[in-house]
Amino acid sequence: MDKLQAPFPWQRQQWLTLQQARQRDQLAHAWLIQGPAGTGKMALLEALIASLLCQRPDRDGHACGQCRGCTLHAAGNHPEFLRVEQQESGNIKIDSIRELCGKLELTRQEPGYRVAVIAPAEAMNIHTANALLKTLEEPEPGNVLLLVSSSPARLPATIRSRCQILGISPPAHDDALKWLAGAAPEASQANLELALDFSGNAPLTALQMLHEDFSATQARLLSEWETLCMRGVEPVHLAAEWVKTPGAEVVIDWLMRISMALVHLKTGAGRQRLPDEIEASLRNVAEAVDLNQIFLYLDVLYYYRSLAGSQVNQTLMLEALLIPWWYKLQWPLESMINADPTRRAAAIWP
Ligand SMILES: [Zn+2]
DSSP, rough: TTSSSSSOOHHHHHHHHHHHHHHOOOOSSEEEEETTTTTTTHHHHHHHHHHHOOOSOOOOOOOOSSSSHHHHTHHHHHHTTEEOOOOOOSSSOOHHHHHHHHHHHOOSSSOOOOOESSGGGGGSSSSHHHHHHHHSSSOOTEEEEEESOEEEGGHHHHHHSSSSSOOOOOOOOOHHHHHHHHHHSSSSSSHHHHHHHHHTTOOOHHHHEEEEEEEHHHHHOOOOOHHHTSSSSOOHHHHHHHHTTHHHHHHHHHHHHHHHHHHHHHHSOOOOOOOOHHHHHHHHHHSSHHHHHHHHHHHHHHHHHHTTTTSSHHHHHHHHHHHHHTTTOSOOOGGGGGSSSSHHHHHHHH
């Protein structure tokens, strides 16, 4: 099978769970595919859609590509395939959900399953999600809802509890490395390791980094961050640049890896995979910052990462995360956790 086609090796169990339920004719009517960014949730979603719309899937559940179901789906006009549109703002409108629920009650025109997709599911606010509840509680036979989320904690518990969960985790480092080396045969071993390290072993994020020449991005972030720590550039200025490229989510992940590398440097704990030149740059900062403050900063990063891609102003969020480095983390980090990051940044920065 194509290396870049789902299910990926680390999604095998999730794929089997659904296919075995299908073979027993006990397919749950709603599934929530959840897991961190870069683990291939959307690719798995597309493979599951194709599989469920196919009328003659193979023994493993893969779509045949030939039958009427597959042909209609490939042409983009399978009448039993429904996908809720996101607005430009990123939200899913309550009317879109009501319309979907109405369509799910109609008689099917084609044999097999009717598949409805809501992705990203956290784009529904509480009222929109509530509009879906009745459909989740009283499903019509043959309807399958597929929800996808990188931030399932932002979904109401009433929705999550009515879905069968397909949780995708990043693979172990060695498995991720093996897959990545196959998917990017031209990349050097050092760059494979670096991309995995900075993506938290999320293979698709790592692959994207390699395609975008991440070693150059990483070198740029490191050098500008060092300048920030030496007060050579203001956090406000840097945040405005970084939010454009490489974007808030990449920066937050990068800050997380840098912070963990600082912990390694200060304590000697953990496996050190960073290239020598990066380690040399970090050593100066490591000497100047307090270990407990780095742990607190990591807590802040975990909290802020759940907000990346949300309605929160991404530039102000990055400012709030960069300001503590200007003060070499001599900063009230405790107060940043569970506080609105945008207000926090604007209120405290002189
Ligand atoms: Zn087929």
